[in-house]
Amino acid sequence: MKTSRIAFASALALALSAGSFAIAAPKNSAANPDPSAMDRAGAAVGNKVDQAVGGVTPITADEMATAVPAASIMDPAKSLATAQIKNPAGEPIGTVSSVDVTAKGKAKAVHADVGGFLGMGSHVVALDAGKLKYLKSRNLLVTEMTKDEIKALPKQAEAN
Numbered sequence: 001m002k003t004s005r006i007a008f009a010s011a012l013a014l015a016l017s018a019g020s021f022a023i024a025a026p027k028n029s030a031a032n033p034d035p036s037a038m039d040r041a042g043a044a045v046g047n048k049v050d051q052a053v054g055g056v057t058p059i060t061a062d063e064m065a066t067a068v069p070a071a072s073i074m075d076p077a078k079s080l081a082t083a084q085i086k087n088p089a090g091e092p093i094g095t096v097s098s099v100d101v102t103a104k105g106k107a108k109a110v111h112a113d114v115g116g117f118l119g120m121g122s123h124v125v126a127l128d129a130g131k132l133k134y135l136k137s138r139n140l141l142v143t144e145m146t147k148d149e150i151k152a153l154p155k156q157a158e159a160n
Helices: 002-018 037-053 061-066 147-151
Strands: 082-087 092-101 107-114 123-128 134-135 142-143
Touching: 061 134, 082 107, 092 123, 092 147, 107 147
Parallel strands: 082 142
Antiparallel strands: 082 092, 092 107, 107 123, 134 142
16 A cells, blocks of 8 residues: 555656646647657656546536547547546546557557556557547547446557
């Protein structure tokens, strides 16, 4: 338990030094087309902190009305690199590890780092991009899959 608190405190300190808990896309923009290394690091830490503390903000019907299919995002490998993945109840599912892109430049699958606590005990699974919706205002991918369905997916090798 002491190790978990130390890891959480370290992640929290890193998040604070990065400037925020989560990096979100501006309200009226498309997905961030070219996040910097600082954006990626800040978002990754923010996502892990959110998962650790159970940051739950349900996604409203109005928000879902503005969501776009993840498969329609331009340059998805860069654009979705800092996104969180949650279910409609707002429960953290995971973070984007990488994105498989078709020859036409559209997202085919999103590799997600799921499970675990602050990166310990987590694994990567592939989520069908056609089944994910993207909320630009929250830099958030939404899945209808349950945690049990995601746990049942085969583990993938991390692609970085």
